[in-house]
Amino acid sequence: MSPPSVGEYLSKRDAFINDERSLRREHARLNALSDAEAQADTVVRQIRADEAKTIWTDDNENMPHVFPGMEFLTSRDLIVKTKLFNILAKMPKGALLHAHLDAMVNVRTLLRLALQHPAFHIRVPASLTAASLKTTLPEVRPRPKAEWSALSSLRDAAAGEWVPLQQARANFDPALGGPEGFDDWVVGHLTINPAEAYGTHKTTDKIWEKFANTFRVASGLIRYAPIWYPYIREFFRTSIDDGISYIEVRINFGYKTMFNAEGYDVVPAREWVRDFERALRDTQQELKDQGRQDVFHGARIIYTTIRMYTPDEMEWYLDECLALKQEFPDIIAGFDLVGHEDSLHPLIHYIQPLLRFRARQAELGLDIPFIFHAGETLGDGTPADVNLYDAILLGTKRIGHGFSLAKHPKLMEICKERGIAVEMCPISNEILRLTSSMPMHPLPIIVNHGIPVALCSDDPAVFGNMGLSYDYFQVLVASEVTGLTTLGQIARDSLEFSTLDAEAKGKALAAWEKRWQEFCNEVAALGK
């Protein structure tokens, strides 16, 4: 018997590999790329291969374990120097679909914004020392004028006594670094640093403690009406600069009210939404004035509250969400629950109010899709993992994170059939220790199965992955199958699986396609 020819084997093999790859969402396009797209894809693959050998090597001082897709907090400085990153920074990203408003603006900018307002006060539970700085969380909030403090330094304050933020900074103990030391201290409690993520806090449970604390500090700064509007403007501005053309942002309404200009905690949610809408309108007007209206197609809010309340308390939030949807039908895009899935309540805990919420929508003629966080966990069969079943049974429009989705063959099929996109947040997952690096991340599993994915930054102010360029970068360097065409498909899908109505979506997609071709032209030119 003569052996089958190698030629026969190779053609069978090509068909076999192609058959599986055809499941991927960009596959059909691969044979219909414009010349520029094909060339741009080749250029990017070549640069990736070159940089794998020149940048991601062991020659970096103080970085003993360097590889593409390595820990983000350690490699960020290296990433920004790569050609690949600088290309991706210019890529039109489509929509940002999974992001929490409290962590969307560079923390130094936020602090600078707050320092313009004398109403802000700060306090600490015990006097600060060099040793206690790292573990002492600052508490910041605006105070009514009648209660403004005359103290001029945290050193003069008794434990728990409020000090004006401006004075606390100006007169911060020189032994602790003076005003710059103050900034570093506050910033340290608004962000996660490499030593925490990869050293002292390196399990998911532990880093979540630190992570949750950053929101305690940040919300004290953001929940102030005079900050709220410029903060949102800044968020929109930087997102647009990164090539993001549409946003669905999660806002946590758990606090029920924020502080007004006079320092009273009385501003209800409808005022927040109204200011959000104003920030959006003003942004769009500004772009129009510049003749750039096509770069940004709007922003909407996914109403969220925290998965720590009782089911009865949840009813209040659901009712508020219904009321906001009635008042702001174009702004309220969906409903979600936030907070650490592994330790807080699973969706099933709220099944009664959630079912009632759906019935009330039908009565009121509203449509507020669930867009649930689910499966942001390493568990297999734990309540956080089981959230995936409930999210899908409850008809979730997309899945937030879905990190454990790969463990669910039937749910993956359903996502594919019904077009339930997964909002994947690779850098967030890595810093929160669900994965140690990008090559270990399950994203390629989801992509290879043909499930639509939107890449998301989650909490970039905390993680340092502002915009979407970093997440696209990490995904691109961790797979040989993935190329620029894949990233284009992910960007396209982020618009496709948004809550935009058909007309608005069509417009946003057409504008994106135009920018995409221009971008590919530019990248292709690099290869010439």
Added chain:
Amino acid sequence: MSPPSVGEYLSKRDAFINDERSLRREHARLNALSDAEAQADTVVRQIRADEAKTIWTDDNENMPHVFPGMEFLTSRDLIVKTKLFNILAKMPKGALLHAHLDAMVNVRTLLRLALQHPAFHIRVPASLTAASLKTTLPEVRPRPKAEWSALSSLRDAAAGEWVPLQQARANFDPALGGPEGFDDWVVGHLTINPAEAYGTHKTTDKIWEKFANTFRVASGLIRYAPIWYPYIREFFRTSIDDGISYIEVRINFGYKTMFNAEGYDVVPAREWVRDFERALRDTQQELKDQGRQDVFHGARIIYTTIRMYTPDEMEWYLDECLALKQEFPDIIAGFDLVGHEDSLHPLIHYIQPLLRFRARQAELGLDIPFIFHAGETLGDGTPADVNLYDAILLGTKRIGHGFSLAKHPKLMEICKERGIAVEMCPISNEILRLTSSMPMHPLPIIVNHGIPVALCSDDPAVFGNMGLSYDYFQVLVASEVTGLTTLGQIARDSLEFSTLDAEAKGKALAAWEKRWQEFCNEVAALGK
């Protein structure tokens, strides 16, 4: 519109979850468990839950990040103290299907065996110092009597000069720890320690350098006919003690010859196989004499060589494999290629000789299934990952590792349909840094898809996971879906997907079932 009742939702939910879980191979059994099996499963779940709270806590000195399924090398001492491990140590494991002979005996035992033979000599490339000990690999091999050295210490030897092993040990520099320091030095080069796996070498590429070195040292000790037989006896004995009842072990025939008793490197592969067969026969006779023949159903060899040769060189090994199969039809179970998939040649490199090998088998009326390593990688679309396509196209009977299989929806379907079991080696994967811990390991993905799995130890002498109890332990603590019933199914499948013929398999399975029921009785009794 009234909301659907919670009751309705819950029954729909149960059916939904059950529908997906029904894909798992143990699912059908869950409704047909004996009382003892059901109780044993409950007892194990209870102990796991208790120990998650009492053992896997932060109260352990010098272990700042403790959790179930954490890094094996750090947690081994904790694991052996758990009730759960002590239960699993008694579990009948079924077959060991993925293990490399060079790493199957405790390295201290191996060293002790070698020290009985004056023919063994040792040398180092430069004189040893406290500082160089860690990085200086000992080279050990038998020497013909005429070339025995008169030197009595490594200190007296010039660089590269041979010293008798016994003398080198007896007179090892007291400043380096004397004879015990010698043992520790050699053992350090035969094993991977936590500092290497999780510190100095913590990427897959780097730890593979160390890993490959352990085989250089080990093969010098094992490739000596007077060691070979007792080594294999020891391997069988300890495996049987761990509850393993059948073995398919990979032997690396890359060296072509081993040393005879006189210290000449002339013993051909057929002699190795003959001695293997003798060790097996003697083991079985001994068990029979003890009335324990039912605990062990044989051992076979998967012929392997290293994926670094040229295709022409490969022909020689394939021919040898055919010849060995003709001479030892019951012993030679299959063919495989070994070595670091990420850096050495992929299967496609050998497509011509491999296709010819299959044709030759047909001519000769032989059946030597391929049992290929494939996908032992973090890559997505890299040559090591693409090995999975070739392994399956070439008709592999099982897949060794298949770590990246989860990235292949079509290949997973094929594995399920055709009954291609995956030999998963969770502890090996973790130490070789494909995963940082068990909760990040893709095994639950494979199990939830209903693909048959055999748990394997791979290279336990290097990793310290002797037997299969450790691997079963790590898998059990990292999933809430998995229970004792799952482990039973994995053990059963290890026999089911072995190369045993129908009759032998039937006998082995029947014996296993009997032991399983006894084991469950014992475990169930713990709950009373």
